[in-house]
Amino acid sequence: MDAETPALLRSFRDDFRWDGVVLSPYKEDGAAPFRAISRQELFKQPDLACELRYFEMAPGGYSTLERHEHAHAVMILRGEGHCLLGRSVRPVRAHDLIAIPSWTWHQFRATRGVPLGFLCMVNRDRDRPQLPAEQDLAEFRKDPALAAFLDGTPPAA
């Protein structure tokens, strides 16, 4: 009556790990800057056109500052911190939703002394990220709010 394929339930464990889900390095390639961040691929399968990943930063950790053609759909799942979106720095906390449009600079930082974990939905077929050039970073740093974010010291609220 129903499919032969066994349905799959993976239970949540303590500390934002799941049964049968491997804790992976954030990126295979260490050329891009990041700190104290891990990746878990929660759903990645041929019959789904997107993947769902869980990224988590320890306090003080951050994802790579990057942009790309593909969009991201993010839900914060744990803790709080800040994110850079284009030219704006925003505080984020558990369950907030962040839509990252095509070619928008973005970075997440665990700035609040607690871990910051988020779900990220992304197309399986996608382009590679671009990193900011020195000139881009210099441009960012002209804005005090962005400079404070990049130094890991954004305002609390």
Next chain:
Amino acid sequence: MDAETPALLRSFRDDFRWDGVVLSPYKEDGAAPFRAISRQELFKQPDLACELRYFEMAPGGYSTLERHEHAHAVMILRGEGHCLLGRSVRPVRAHDLIAIPSWTWHQFRATRGVPLGFLCMVNRDRDRPQLPAEQDLAEFRKDPALAAFLDGTPPAA
């Protein structure tokens, strides 16, 4: 330097609502059986090949028992309850992951006196669900565990 499109942050509010996200009926078509369940479309946009939706049942509520060709990727986000997956009944709680393969019967029920809310990732392009025939339901009810689930009284553990 970055895209013109404004980046979008939608803040989490109390009781699993989000700023700017509409609370929708579970289904447009009331022909399929369901009870005390709502839908919020968290991400649905042309540049993402999947949608991310949040469904929530009040205590005693349930989603439609159905199957279809497309797969679902589910994360429980709130509370606890039970789900039917193929021919098995499983207790589920916050942050558990459930992969629902193609053509697998499935239903969620808020059986534990608390709301049951879950995220569901699904391809934007997908087929319509099929409902069980009377004969399918009679077949289910031959299994005491499935019968108890369908009556809203599955075992606690």
